[in-house]
Amino acid sequence: MDITPRQLEIIEAAGKLLTTSGVSGLTIKNLAKEMQFSESAIYRHFTSKEEIIVAMLNYLADSIDKRLSDINDLSDPEEKFRALFKEQFRFFRLNPHFVVAVFSDGLMEESQLINEAILKLMNVKTKHLMPIIIEGQQKGIFTNDITAEELIHMVMGTFKLQMYKWRIASFQFDISRIGGNMVQSILTIIKSR
Amino acid sequence: MDITPRQLEIIEAAGKLLTTSGVSGLTIKNLAKEMQFSESAIYRHFTSKEEIIVAMLNYLADSIDKRLSDINDLSDPEEKFRALFKEQFRFFRLNPHFVVAVFSDGLMEESQLINEAILKLMNVKTKHLMPIIIEGQQKGIFTNDITAEELIHMVMGTFKLQMYKWRIASFQFDISRIGGNMVQSILTIIKSR
DNA sequence: TCTTTGTGTGTGAACATTCACTTACTTTAT
DNA sequence: ATAAAGTAAGTGAATGTTCACACACAAAGA
Numbered sequence: 001m002d003i004t005p006r007q008l009e010i011i012e013a014a015g016k017l018l019t020t021s022g023v024s025g026l027t028i029k030n031l032a033k034e035m036q037f038s039e040s041a042i043y044r045h046f047t048s049k050e051e052i053i054v055a056m057l058n059y060l061a062d063s064i065d066k067r068l069s070d071i072n073d074l075s076d077p078e079e080k081f082r083a084l085f086k087e088q089f090r091f092f093r094l095n096p097h098f099v100v101a102v103f104s105d106g107l108m109e110e111s112q113l114i115n116e117a118i119l120k121l122m123n124v125k126t127k128h129l130m131p132i133i134i135e136g137q138q139k140g141i142f143t144n145d146i147t148a149e150e151l152i153h154m155v156m157g158t159f160k161l162q163m164y165k166w167r168i169a170s171f172q173f174d175i176s177r178i179g180g181n182m183v184q185s186i187l188t189i190i191k192s193r
Numbered sequence: 194m195d196i197t198p199r200q201l202e203i204i205e206a207a208g209k210l211l212t213t214s215g216v217s218g219l220t221i222k223n224l225a226k227e228m229q230f231s232e233s234a235i236y237r238h239f240t241s242k243e244e245i246i247v248a249m250l251n252y253l254a255d256s257i258d259k260r261l262s263d264i265n266d267l268s269d270p271e272e273k274f275r276a277l278f279k280e281q282f283r284f285f286r287l288n289p290h291f292v293v294a295v296f297s298d299g300l301m302e303e304s305q306l307i308n309e310a311i312l313k314l315m316n317v318k319t320k321h322l323m324p325i326i327i328e329g330q331q332k333g334i335f336t337n338d339i340t341a342e343e344l345i346h347m348v349m350g351t352f353k354l355q356m357y358k359w360r361i362a363s364f365q366f367d368i369s370r371i372g373g374n375m376v377q378s379i380l381t382i383i384k385s386r
Numbered sequence: 387t388c389t390t391t392g393t394g395t396g397t398g399a400a401c402a403t404t405c406a407c408t409t410a411c412t413t414t415a416t
Numbered sequence: 417a418t419a420a421a422g423t424a425a426g427t428g429a430a431t432g433t434t435c436a437c438a439c440a441c442a443a444a445g446a
Contacts, residue, residue, distance in 0.1 A: 006421090028406060038423050040408080045421090049406065119361075143382065150378040154351045161350030168312070185343040189336065193386045199395085221432060231397050233434080238395090242432065 003059065007045050010035060011056045019097035019171075026053075050111050057117035060098050061124050067091060068128040077136035078191075082183060084128060085159070089179040092163065096171045103163050126152060143192050155186055196252065200238050203228060204249045212290035212364075219246075243304050250310035253291050254317050260284060261321040270329035271384075275376060277321060278352070282372040285356065289364045296356050319345060336385050348379055 003011070013034040017026045028049060032039040046052045067087055074080045092099050102121055133151050136142035142151065162182050166175050196204070206227040210219050221242060225232040239245045260280055267273045285292050295314055326344050329335035335344065355375050359368050 027404080029404085037421090039406090040424085041422055043407070115361075145381045145386075146378045150375075153354060153375070154347060154379070154382070157350035157352070157354030158347045159350070161346060161353055164353075168308075182343075182346070185339045186347070188338045189347070189382060193338075220430085222430085230395085232432085233398080234396055236433070 003055065004045070007055065008059070010042065010045055010052060011059055014052055014056050015095065015097035015101065017097075018100040022100065050113060054113050054117050056101060057114070057121055060101065061117070061121045064088075064091065064121070065124050065127075068124070071128065072131075077132050077139060077141055078187060080132045081136070081187065084132065085179060085183045086176070088125075088159075089176045092166075093175050099163055099167050099171075103160060103167065122156075125156065129155065140192055142190050151190060155190075158182065158186060196248065197238070200248065201252075203235065203238055203245060204252055207245055207249055208288065208290035208294065210290075211293040215293060243306060247306050247310050249294060250307070250314055253294065254310070254314045257281075257284065257314070258317050258320075261317070264321065265324075270325050270332060270334055271380060273325045274329070274380065277325065278372060278376045279369070281318075281352075282369045285359075286368050292356050292360050292364075296353060296360065315349075318349065322348065333385055335383050344383060348383075351375065351379060 010031065013031055014026060017030050017034060021030065028039050028042055031052075032042055035041070042052075046055070068084060071080050071083045071087065074083055102118070129152055130148065133142060133148045133155075137144050137148060137151075159182070162175075162179055166173065166178070203224065206224055207219060210223050210227060214223065221232050221235055224245075225235055228234070235245075239248070261277060264273050264276045264280065267276060295311070322345055323341065326335060326341045326348075330337050330341060330344075352375070355368075355372055359366065359371075
């Protein structure tokens with residue numbers, strides 16, 4: 001599962017392509033051009049395009065997983081909640097190309113492996129969000145009127161839509177600021193009143 | 194902007210293809226096979242593939258617009274809210290192929306016209322949701338802790354994610370029932386407490 | 387009532403282009 | 417000397433689109 005430096009370069013080039021030209025722009029030809037070598041050279045490092053995409057998604061999942069793991073040091077669930085999203089917005093602001101990867105269904109239908117990699121990516125996020133929500137509910141900070149699963153569904157949906165809007169706006173607005181407002185809205189509404 | 198019966202047939206065939214084989218399955222060749230005539234015959238009715246997709250999205254937008262217009266007869270905002278989503282779930286249960294069309298970003302990048310058609314589609318939904326939310330807030334039924342725009346963002350995001358889950362589950366669960374639960378969750382949380 | 391003309395709808399073959407991928411060969415670095 | 421990393425030139429398959437042509441039918445003119 002380890003990745004060579006050259007493979008990482010290719011993955012990053014693939015991400016860049018996703019940002020600039022979308023899923024349909026992610027071709028071996030463009031990838032080779034971006035890497036400034038020939039198309040066939042790609043196949044020295046990956047056996048197929050599918051493998052590149054899967055590697056990219058897995059690399060992304062690992063990155064996010066690591067970054068979100070530092071959050072549990074905080075004590076307050078509300079603080080954790082804020083920190084989690086702050087980190088997410090920070091990460092995607094630095095790597096906007098991955099927004100296309102994560103939130104574009106276009107990739108999905110191409111293969112079963114890619115499909116699974118995307119689902120895995122969604123689960124990483126849920127994995128970190130779930131304990132925060134549950135803890136918040138237990139402490140009576142978040143509402144217990146609906147289940148944790150339902151809360152997570154709402155939160156994830158709201159987040160996903162925010163990312164979608166950011167993307168179709170060509171990443172032109174400050175996602176950290178707008179996203180911060182969004183988090184505030186969510187908190188306002190899910191906190192016990 | 195009017196559509197001939199034959200064009201409608203083609204649009205419906207396109208929708209069917211989307212359901213069975215996804216965005217990548219929507220090719221002129223498959224479309225012709227589905228219609229049981231040659232590929233070139235398509236071009237007797239549309240000048241391009243892009244035109245077919247745009248026509249499909251506009252037709253869809255009109256259908257939804259019409260159906261959602263009947264809802265304002267109800268008096269209670271909460272009832273209207275429920276009715277709106279009930280109608281949406283009913284519609285998509287009958288026409289699951291359109292879920293692929295509306296919620297797949299894959300289509301989007303292909304052309305500016307398609308992009309606009311999809312945005313228009315999103316706006317139709319918002320157009321009907323907005324007055325309901327505002328009325329509910331004015332009557333004190335829905336919370337005034339956050340703005341109507343923020344409420345709509347949350348509601349739409351939650352709905353979109355529900356559709357996404359339904360789709361990756363290959364439409365295998367009863368969207369009216371699960372969706373009904375989702376609506377109940379949302380209502381629980383956005384109602385003033 | 388024929389005949390002409392126009393229209394709607396179809397066909398099959400070919401078009402240029404793009405796609406992921408392969409093969410045989412060369413350069414480079416250890 | 418060996419192995420890794422590059423290249424040129426190709427493959428077949430698929431894409432959307434265009435082409436010349438054919439058939440059925442309706443309106444119009446003689």
